[in-house]
Structures are given as structure tokens and as C-alpha cells.
Amino acid sequence: MPNEAEADSRSPVTEPVEPPVSIRREWCKACGICIEFCPKKVFDADEEGHPIIARPEECSSCQICEQLCPDFAVSVRRKRRAPKS
Amino acid sequence: MVAPEDGSGRTDVLSYLRVDRFPHLWCPGCGHGIVLGALVRAIMRLELDPRRVVVVSGIGCAARAAGYLNFDGVHTTHGRAIAFASGIKLARPELEVIVITGDGDLAAIGGNHFVHACRRNMGITVVCFNNSIYGMTSGQYSPMTPYHAMATTAPYGHIERPFDLCALAAGCGATYVARGAAYFPARLADYIAGGLRHKGFAFIEAVTQCPTYFGRRNKMPRGVDLLRWQKERAVPVERAARMTPEELEGKFTVGVFRDAEELEYTEEYDRIIALAGYREGGESGCPAPGR
Ligand SMILES: Cc1ncc(C[n+]2csc(CCOP(=O)(O)OP(=O)(O)O)c2C)c(N)n1
Ligand code: SF4
Numbered sequence A: 001m002p003n004e005a006e007a008d009s010r011s012p013v014t015e016p017v018e019p020p021v022s023i024r025r026e027w028c029k030a031c032g033i034c035i036e037f038c039p040k041k042v043f044d045a046d047e048e049g050h051p052i053i054a055r056p057e058e059c060s061s062c063q064i065c066e067q068l069c070p071d072f073a074v075s076v077r078r079k080r081r082a083p084k085s
Numbered sequence B: 001m002v003a004p005e006d007g008s009g010r011t012d013v014l015s016y017l018r019v020d021r022f023p024h025l026w027c028p029g030c031g032h033g034i035v036l037g038a039l040v041r042a043i044m045r046l047e048l049d050p051r052r053v054v055v056v057s058g059i060g061c062a063a064r065a066a067g068y069l070n071f072d073g074v075h076t077t078h079g080r081a082i083a084f085a086s087g088i089k090l091a092r093p094e095l096e097v098i099v100i101t102g103d104g105d106l107a108a109i110g111g112n113h114f115v116h117a118c119r120r121n122m123g124i125t126v127v128c129f130n131n132s133i134y135g136m137t138s139g140q141y142s143p144m145t146p147y148h149a150m151a152t153t154a155p156y157g158h159i160e161r162p163f164d165l166c167a168l169a170a171g172c173g174a175t176y177v178a179r180g181a182a183y184f185p186a187r188l189a190d191y192i193a194g195g196l197r198h199k200g201f202a203f204i205e206a207v208t209q210c211p212t213y214f215g216r217r218n219k220m221p222r223g224v225d226l227l228r229w230q231k232e233r234a235v236p237v238e239r240a241a242r243m244t245p246e247e248l249e250g251k252f253t254v255g256v257f258r259d260a261e262e263l264e265y266t267e268e269y270d271r272i273i274a275l276a277g278y279r280e281g282g283e284s285g286c287p288a289p290g291r
């Protein structure tokens, strides 16, 4: 969830949009799989190895991270029509 | 009740899982969660009625997956999941009976149940989470540990050759046989869905990873390393057909190896009941079941 202060500081031209991908940190075990295999390199690791959504605008909603996360900690909102999973 | 879509446009895998038990017990980077996710996506895609799905497992880290699935199920004894599943299917052939098993559970202690279930062609679906090792008991070699790999019980390298589980299943008569890998979760879900749709005995081997007890001893300590290994070693069966044995050295094939229609066991069994002349309340030569 983007916090409001952050959203307000953004340029007025780009609508503040919630990134399609979100992480449930309390289930994440910092295995690094999503960080390694995201084809768009959306994530960086924090000091503890948990993913941070560093480049949300790059996310193509491919759902590779969601399907590869062994801990069901990643979810990706689909873009319009559901692609064949 | 389970809903495949939650209306938000997000596919709701979580509604099939007992998330009150999360985070689950598997280690960081363990592939079992990925395979479980593929199984759930296959069930979702087929829109199976959750009230008609039964999950049966034995003992091991893989077997624990049954406890995270929001279906009726039985967590049985080591190696015996297929035996329990066969009983359930025989009593209630209309149920979708799914066995979740590890490579040790299936191919070591449970090997005899496995080969005979393949031979009988009873309509159950067996998904083997093959991580090449006994994870739960801390890394003893299994019948799937690769030649020369390290294990707690093979500290100088393993001297046995592993089974080709899919060739074994097909040779024993299983009518649907496929192999996928955790690194390719979408295709793995396809193979599992194919098995669930199939009428006879379906076997799906899911190559997965145990970073804790297999990876660490084999210079691939993280789940990421083992997934990369799967990515590099997996060869689609169609391409493998054009490759020499030398080129296939150290690789494993993925795809559907067998998808054949043959008489299914519970149908045969019904035929035998009819043949024996059993009729409800009638003057049969055979006593009614349970009497
Ligand atoms: C009759 C019996 N023998 C041995 C055991 C000990 N045991 C528990 S799990 C297991 C093997 C697990 O390996 P696998 O089936 O490959 O699953 P994983 O843990 O790797 O997912 C063994 C030998 C047991 N529980 N019961
Ligand atoms: S794949 Fe899942 S568990 Fe692993 S680091 Fe990413 S969110 Fe965390």
C-alpha cells in the first residue's frame, strides 16, 4: 500500500497507482526467489533479504513471482483479462 | 466455501488454503510451496467441486501439503498414502482422490503400493514432490538421489542410480504420466490438470528443491540455486527425442509421457459386481456388500 504522503509528493501528471504486485511480509521468508526470477527486476532486497518493490512501474503483471513464491507471500493483480496461467 | 475468483480480478489461490496455519512450516526457498501452488491452480482451472476432492498424504515434508489444503483429507502413515487413497476411491468412485507424496514416501517405503497402483489403473491422481532426498528426517538419500550426489548417509557421494519415476510408472501400466518442475509452475499446473482430467491412474512427478538438506550438501545452498539448476537441466520430451544420450547426460525430461485410455479399475469392479449377479434386494448369488 502506498502511503498517502508519498502519493501526494508525486508529480500531478502521473496518477498515483497502487503497484499490481504486493508482498505479505509476515509470510515472506526472504528466500530471494522473487527478486532473482522477476523478468523485469521489479524487486530489490532489503537488509534482511526481503523484497522491496523498487520499480513498480516496470511490473508487467506476468505473475511469475506469484507462482514461484514458495510462501504464497506475493500476489499480482491481473491486468484486464485473465491470461492463461 | 471456496470461490475461484474473489471478484477483485485477482485469482484467489489462498481461498483453497488453510491460511490460518501460515506461515507454513517449510524452510526458506523450499520448492514444496511452489508445487502446492501449481496443484491449487490446476484444481481451480478445472473448477472441481471442493466437496468432492479428497487429499491423501503419507509422511514427510511434502506430505504436510495435505494439511494446508482446504479439502477433506487424510494424513496417513509413511509410504501408505496410495493404499488409503485406493480404499477411498473404491468406496466412493465419484470422488476426486489426490495423493501428495515425497520421493522417499512414494519410491522407497511406498514403492510396492506405487507399482501395483500403476498396474491397476485406478482413477486416482498421484503428485510426487521429488526433491531427491529425505527432507523431513534431515537428508538421508532416497531412491531419487542422483548418482554421486552428497547426502547425510552418503558423505562421500551416492553410489546408487536413481529411478526414472516416470518410466517406472509407465512401465507398470499408469495411463497418464508426466513430469514437470517447480521452476516451470505454469506448465506443472498444466500437467497436474491433465492428470486430474484423466480417467485412469495419473502420475505427475514434480521436480522440486530441498535447499536445507540437498542443496547445502551439493553446493546449491539456496532455493534460487536449485531452481536455476532445474531451469538449466530440464529438456522438453519433444526436444529430447532429437538428442543423443550424451547430450541428455545430466539433464531431465519434462512433459507428458503417456496419456492413454484404458479400462479404469472402479469401472471394472462395478462390472464384476454386476456379473456376480448382485441386485439390491434381489435373489443374487452374492451377498450385498457389508452384509
Ligand atoms: C514407518 C516409518 N519409517 C520411517 C519414518 C521416518 N520418515 C519420516 S519422513 C521420511 C522420509 C521423507 O522423505 P520424502 O518422502 O522424500 O519427503 P520430504 O520430507 O523430502 O518432502 C522418513 C524416512 C516414518 N515416519 N515412518
Ligand atoms: S519469493 Fe516469497 S518468500 Fe521468497 S523472498 Fe519473495 S516474497 Fe519472500
Ligand code: SF4
Pocket: B025, B026, B027, B029, B030, B031, B032, B061, B062, B131, B135, B136, B209, B210, B211, B212, B213
Ligand atoms: S527440509 Fe527440505 S523438504 Fe523439508 S521443508 Fe526444509 S527445504 Fe523443504
